[in-house]
Amino acid sequence: MTVLVDIFKEEKERLIKMQKFYIEKISGLPRGSIVYKRRGKKEYPYLMQRAGKIIRTDYLKINEDELKILDLNIKKRRKYLKLLKEIEKDLKILNKIRNE
Numbered sequence: 001m002t003v004l005v006d007i008f009k010e011e012k013e014r015l016i017k018m019q020k021f022y023i024e025k026i027s028g029l030p031r032g033s034i035v036y037k038r039r040g041k042k043e044y045p046y047l048m049q050r051a052g053k054i055i056r057t058d059y060l061k062i063n064e065d066e067l068k069i070l071d072l073n074i075k076k077r078r079k080y081l082k083l084l085k086e087i088e089k090d091l092k093i094l095n096k097i098r099n100e
């Protein structure tokens with residue numbers, strides 16, 4: 001039984017370490033999403049972000065390469081958030097098992 005407890009303890013430590021890693025990564029990545037609005041015959045990129053109940057829309061005055069990098073970083077943030085939710089779910093399960 002002590003082997004099983006040690007395994008759970010190691011897994012919990014690993015999950016906590018990963019949780020801290022993803023939180024740190026997420027804090028350095030941009031929030032929101034890129035949308036395009038048509039003005040006349042051209043489309044212009046905007047960054048939409050939620051600030052509480054208010055949705056902010058800011059025009060992006062950047063070139064196409066910077067726009068691609070921004071889009072990749074937003075996608076990375078979403079991926080990390082998804083992984084972080086799974087880690088937190090696993091931590092809840094481990095805590096539940098340990099308390100039983």
